[in-house]
Amino acid sequence: MLEIKNLNVNYGAIQALRGISLRVDAGRIVTLIGANGAGKTSTLRAISGLTRASGGEVLYEGRNITNLKPHELVKLGISHVPEGRMVFANLTVLENLQMGAYLQRDKQMIAQDLEKVFGIFPRLLERQKQVAGTLSGGEQQMLAIGRALMSRPRFLMLDEPSLGIAPLLVKAIFEKIVEINRSQGISILLVEQNANLALSISSHGYVLETGSIILEDTAAALRQSEQVRSAYLGGV
DSSP states (O other), X not given: XXXXXXXXXXXXXXXXXXXXXXXXXXXXXXXXEOOTTSSHHHHHHHHTTSSOOSEEEEEETTEEOTTOOHHHHHHHTEEEEOTTOOOOTTSBHHHHHHHHTTTOOOHHHHHXXXXXXXXXXXXXXXXXXXXXXXXXXXXXXXXHHHHHHTTOOSEEEEEOTTTTOOHHHHHHHHHHHHHHHHHHOOEEEEEOSOHHHHHHTOSEEEEEETTEEEEEEEHHHHHHOHHHXXXXXXXX
Protein backbone atom coordinates (compact mmCIF):
# COMPACT_ATOMS: atom_id res chain seq x y z
CA MET A 1 0.00 0.00 0.00
CA LEU A 2 2.85 2.34 0.86
CA GLU A 3 6.43 2.03 -0.31
CA ILE A 4 9.42 4.24 0.39
CA LYS A 5 12.41 4.00 -1.95
CA ASN A 6 15.83 5.45 -1.04
CA LEU A 7 14.32 8.32 0.94
CA ASN A 8 16.61 11.14 2.06
CA VAL A 9 15.75 14.02 4.38
CA ASN A 10 18.13 16.86 5.24
CA TYR A 11 17.80 19.62 7.83
CA GLY A 12 20.38 22.04 6.50
CA ALA A 13 23.75 20.29 6.73
CA ILE A 14 22.32 17.48 8.88
CA GLN A 15 21.15 14.35 7.07
CA ALA A 16 18.26 12.88 9.08
CA LEU A 17 17.41 10.02 6.67
CA ARG A 18 20.00 8.26 4.53
CA GLY A 19 18.35 6.42 1.65
CA ILE A 20 15.84 4.37 3.64
CA SER A 21 13.44 1.93 1.97
CA LEU A 22 10.42 0.26 3.55
CA ARG A 23 6.94 -0.96 2.69
CA VAL A 24 3.57 -1.36 4.38
CA ASP A 25 1.24 -3.93 2.83
CA ALA A 26 -2.52 -3.33 2.78
CA GLY A 27 -4.27 -4.19 6.04
CA ARG A 28 -1.04 -4.63 8.03
CA ILE A 29 0.48 -2.95 11.08
CA VAL A 30 4.17 -2.20 10.58
CA THR A 31 6.40 -0.82 13.33
CA LEU A 32 9.40 1.47 13.06
CA ILE A 33 11.65 1.30 16.13
CA GLY A 34 14.90 3.03 17.06
CA ALA A 35 16.51 5.33 19.61
CA ASN A 36 15.67 9.03 19.94
CA GLY A 37 17.09 10.92 16.98
CA ALA A 38 17.22 7.82 14.74
CA GLY A 39 14.90 9.41 12.15
CA LYS A 40 11.54 7.81 12.99
CA THR A 41 9.55 11.05 13.21
CA SER A 42 11.35 12.43 10.14
CA THR A 43 10.16 9.38 8.20
CA LEU A 44 6.51 10.00 9.10
CA ARG A 45 6.80 13.73 8.44
CA ALA A 46 8.33 13.08 5.00
CA ILE A 47 5.50 10.69 4.11
CA SER A 48 2.81 13.16 5.20
CA GLY A 49 4.38 16.16 3.45
CA LEU A 50 5.28 18.05 6.64
CA THR A 51 9.02 17.72 5.92
CA ARG A 52 10.40 17.93 2.39
CA ALA A 53 12.25 14.88 1.07
CA SER A 54 15.58 15.77 -0.53
CA GLY A 55 15.76 12.52 -2.48
CA GLY A 56 14.01 9.22 -3.11
CA GLU A 57 10.32 8.42 -3.56
CA VAL A 58 7.18 7.81 -1.52
CA LEU A 59 4.67 5.64 -3.38
CA TYR A 60 1.07 5.21 -2.21
CA GLU A 61 -0.90 2.50 -4.02
CA GLY A 62 1.65 2.80 -6.83
CA ARG A 63 1.32 6.57 -7.15
CA ASN A 64 4.27 8.85 -6.51
CA ILE A 65 3.19 11.18 -3.66
CA THR A 66 6.64 12.52 -2.75
CA ASN A 67 6.39 16.09 -1.41
CA LEU A 68 2.66 16.47 -2.00
CA LYS A 69 1.03 18.93 0.40
CA PRO A 70 -0.44 17.47 3.62
CA HIS A 71 -4.08 18.34 2.78
CA GLU A 72 -3.70 16.61 -0.61
CA LEU A 73 -2.55 13.45 1.18
CA VAL A 74 -5.53 13.56 3.55
CA LYS A 75 -7.79 13.56 0.47
CA LEU A 76 -6.00 10.41 -0.72
CA GLY A 77 -6.76 8.63 2.56
CA ILE A 78 -3.54 9.21 4.52
CA SER A 79 -3.74 10.47 8.10
CA HIS A 80 -0.98 11.26 10.61
CA VAL A 81 -1.29 11.41 14.42
CA PRO A 82 1.82 13.39 15.45
CA GLU A 83 3.98 12.91 18.50
CA GLY A 84 2.60 14.94 21.40
CA ARG A 85 -1.01 14.52 20.19
CA MET A 86 -1.48 18.20 19.16
CA VAL A 87 -5.16 18.43 20.08
CA PHE A 88 -6.82 21.86 19.94
CA ALA A 89 -6.68 22.51 23.68
CA ASN A 90 -9.25 25.34 23.73
CA LEU A 91 -11.88 23.41 21.71
CA THR A 92 -14.21 20.73 23.06
CA VAL A 93 -13.76 17.04 22.31
CA LEU A 94 -16.63 17.20 19.81
CA GLU A 95 -15.19 20.27 18.08
CA ASN A 96 -11.79 18.57 17.79
CA LEU A 97 -13.41 15.56 16.14
CA GLN A 98 -15.37 17.79 13.77
CA MET A 99 -12.08 19.47 12.77
CA GLY A 100 -10.89 16.04 11.64
CA ALA A 101 -13.79 15.92 9.16
CA TYR A 102 -12.99 19.32 7.61
CA LEU A 103 -12.89 17.86 4.07
CA GLN A 104 -16.26 16.15 4.50
CA ARG A 105 -19.39 18.03 3.44
CA ASP A 106 -22.04 15.34 4.02
CA LYS A 107 -23.47 15.91 7.53
CA GLN A 108 -24.98 12.43 7.65
CA MET A 109 -21.59 10.84 6.93
CA ILE A 110 -19.96 13.01 9.60
CA ALA A 111 -22.60 11.84 12.10
CA GLN A 112 -21.92 8.20 11.12
CA ASP A 113 -18.18 8.70 11.52
CA LEU A 114 -18.68 10.31 14.94
CA GLU A 115 -20.75 7.30 15.98
CA LYS A 116 -17.92 4.97 14.88
CA VAL A 117 -15.30 6.96 16.81
CA PHE A 118 -17.49 7.00 19.93
CA GLY A 119 -17.95 3.24 19.50
CA ILE A 120 -14.17 2.74 19.55
CA PHE A 121 -13.53 5.31 22.29
CA PRO A 122 -16.62 5.47 24.59
CA ARG A 123 -14.71 7.81 26.90
CA LEU A 124 -14.80 10.49 24.20
CA LEU A 125 -18.58 10.21 24.07
CA GLU A 126 -18.72 10.79 27.83
CA ARG A 127 -16.44 13.83 27.50
CA GLN A 128 -17.63 15.26 24.18
CA LYS A 129 -18.52 18.66 25.71
CA GLN A 130 -15.32 18.86 27.75
CA VAL A 131 -12.50 21.20 26.66
CA ALA A 132 -9.69 19.04 25.21
CA GLY A 133 -6.96 20.75 27.23
CA THR A 134 -8.48 19.41 30.46
CA LEU A 135 -8.31 15.74 29.36
CA SER A 136 -5.67 13.33 30.67
CA GLY A 137 -2.75 12.37 28.39
CA GLY A 138 -4.40 9.07 27.53
CA GLU A 139 -7.72 10.71 26.73
CA GLN A 140 -5.96 13.26 24.53
CA GLN A 141 -4.28 10.40 22.65
CA MET A 142 -7.68 8.77 22.09
CA LEU A 143 -8.95 12.13 20.83
CA ALA A 144 -5.99 12.59 18.46
CA ILE A 145 -6.58 9.12 16.98
CA GLY A 146 -10.33 9.71 16.83
CA ARG A 147 -9.79 13.03 15.04
CA ALA A 148 -7.57 11.28 12.47
CA LEU A 149 -10.26 8.64 11.89
CA MET A 150 -12.79 11.38 11.08
CA SER A 151 -10.96 11.97 7.78
CA ARG A 152 -11.79 8.36 6.75
CA PRO A 153 -8.17 7.23 6.29
CA ARG A 154 -7.09 4.00 4.67
CA PHE A 155 -3.52 4.52 5.83
CA LEU A 156 -2.80 5.77 9.35
CA MET A 157 0.52 6.86 10.86
CA LEU A 158 0.89 6.96 14.64
CA ASP A 159 3.91 8.68 16.23
CA GLU A 160 4.64 7.54 19.82
CA PRO A 161 1.04 6.85 20.94
CA SER A 162 2.23 5.65 24.39
CA LEU A 163 4.31 8.76 25.17
CA GLY A 164 3.46 10.33 28.53
CA ILE A 165 0.51 8.04 29.20
CA ALA A 166 -0.26 5.98 32.32
CA PRO A 167 0.67 2.28 31.80
CA LEU A 168 -2.93 1.11 32.25
CA LEU A 169 -4.14 3.38 29.44
CA VAL A 170 -1.23 2.42 27.15
CA LYS A 171 -2.53 -1.15 27.02
CA ALA A 172 -6.05 0.10 26.28
CA ILE A 173 -4.84 2.36 23.46
CA PHE A 174 -2.85 -0.45 21.84
CA GLU A 175 -5.91 -2.68 21.99
CA LYS A 176 -7.83 0.07 20.17
CA ILE A 177 -5.08 0.33 17.51
CA VAL A 178 -5.52 -3.39 16.81
CA GLU A 179 -9.30 -2.94 16.73
CA ILE A 180 -9.03 -0.08 14.22
CA ASN A 181 -6.77 -2.19 12.02
CA ARG A 182 -8.93 -5.32 12.15
CA SER A 183 -12.44 -3.87 12.12
CA GLN A 184 -11.83 -1.14 9.52
CA GLY A 185 -8.97 -2.66 7.53
CA ILE A 186 -6.84 0.46 7.97
CA SER A 187 -3.14 -0.06 7.29
CA ILE A 188 -0.97 1.38 10.07
CA LEU A 189 2.64 2.56 10.29
CA LEU A 190 3.54 2.81 13.96
CA VAL A 191 6.49 4.63 15.54
CA GLU A 192 6.84 3.62 19.17
CA GLN A 193 9.47 3.66 21.96
CA ASN A 194 7.81 0.68 23.65
CA ALA A 195 9.31 -1.70 21.09
CA ASN A 196 8.09 -4.90 22.72
CA LEU A 197 4.47 -3.76 22.81
CA ALA A 198 4.63 -2.33 19.28
CA LEU A 199 6.15 -5.50 17.81
CA SER A 200 3.57 -7.63 19.65
CA ILE A 201 0.75 -6.12 17.55
CA SER A 202 2.68 -5.81 14.26
CA SER A 203 3.30 -8.16 11.36
CA HIS A 204 6.60 -6.60 10.30
CA GLY A 205 9.19 -4.22 11.74
CA TYR A 206 12.11 -2.01 10.77
CA VAL A 207 14.93 -0.81 13.01
CA LEU A 208 16.32 2.68 12.33
CA GLU A 209 19.71 3.83 13.53
CA THR A 210 21.17 7.28 12.75
CA GLY A 211 18.95 7.69 9.68
CA SER A 212 19.52 4.23 8.19
CA ILE A 213 17.54 0.99 8.39
CA ILE A 214 19.86 -1.58 9.97
CA LEU A 215 17.35 -4.44 10.38
CA GLU A 216 14.03 -5.51 8.93
CA ASP A 217 12.08 -8.72 9.50
CA THR A 218 8.80 -10.13 10.72
CA ALA A 219 7.84 -8.68 14.08
CA ALA A 220 8.13 -12.12 15.68
CA ALA A 221 11.70 -12.55 14.39
CA LEU A 222 12.73 -9.08 15.58
CA ARG A 223 11.42 -9.86 19.07
CA GLN A 224 13.71 -12.92 19.12
CA SER A 225 16.75 -11.08 17.70
CA GLU A 226 19.57 -10.72 20.24
CA GLN A 227 20.51 -7.36 18.73
CA VAL A 228 16.95 -6.00 19.14
CA ARG A 229 16.46 -7.58 22.56
CA SER A 230 19.60 -6.04 24.04
CA ALA A 231 19.16 -2.60 22.42
CA TYR A 232 15.40 -2.02 22.52
CA LEU A 233 13.69 -4.67 24.65
CA GLY A 234 15.72 -4.24 27.81
CA GLY A 235 17.46 -7.58 27.31
CA VAL A 236 14.22 -9.52 27.96
